Amino acid sequence: MKANELKRGMVFDNGGQNIVVKHVQVQAPSSRSGNTLYKVRGQDVASGQKFERSFKGEENVTPVDIARRAVQLLYRDADGCTFMDGETYEQYTLSEEAVADELPFLSDGLEGITALITDARLLAIELPTTIVLEIEATVPSMKAASSSARTKPATLSTGLVVQVPEYLAPGEKIKVNTETREFISRA
Template identity: 60%
Template sequence: MKANEIKKGSVLQIDNQPIMIKQVQVQSPSSRSGSTLYKVKGKNIITRQKFERSFKGDEQVETVEFVRRPVQLLYQDSDGCTFMDSETYEQFIVSKNLIEEELTYVSEGLEGMQAFISNEQVLGIELPGTVTLEIVDSAPGIKGASASARSKPATLSTGLVVQVPEYLNPGERIKINTDNGAYISRG
């Protein structure tokens, strides 16, 4: 596949490592003779390290053959996380280390997750764009604070800490962007 065909969500084989593409930025040449550059940002699926590289538009890149399967988290234990394929009901265990970052957004019954499977091995988990989680701990809300733009830290049911508006209280459900961990709205 050519570099100009790379899209967000693609999995590429770069330096013998599977890289999940999170962002593609196109840089047009400043001169006529220059070629368009495609700056990709992603994450190594195995080591979880961030990845950044630029490719020329006609440069060839190798893709990883994988299958996306809709999954649901059943439970977590010391062995890892047990997921179930939502279509075949097949269960599989994924190491917590592999999906450590994603786990802060995953609550039981979360819909819209997908597993990347290659050669009968789970490469990673993709989260939906937003998740709804409950605030379990934060400073008390201030009456009349809805007009101010100040925020406070709040701990969510999964242990994730995010900045939320001052008027929110423990027990309320909120929507969170899974790409950057930012508060979106009440859930």
């Protein structure tokens, strides 16, 4: 498989390390003859260490065979986050460090999560592209709200802070993009 085929959530072998891709940034060449670079940020499955490397588009990478299963977040505690497989009811626990990027979106009972599993071990999780969260706190909306799209910060039920339109109030449910961490619409 070529490096230009890497996508978020894929797992590949990097000299004996299994790396879960968290983010891929494409860097176009500044000259015509230059190669396009793919800056890959991820995490080593075994140690949890951050991984960052630039690949040329034609460089070969070895994909790791993994199973993708639908799981649900059961609860969070001192050990980390515990997920349950929707079909087998098997439970998996990941440390909070392993899900640090996804933590601001995780709430008890959350469904639609995809687990990356190999050898009966949970490697990482993938969140859906959009997720519904409730606004817990935000500044009050102004009576003379203008027609321009002004925004204000809002703290969501998981502690995540996003910019939302002025007309939204605490208690309302909104859709949030998990990749950009931005408000999409009311739920």
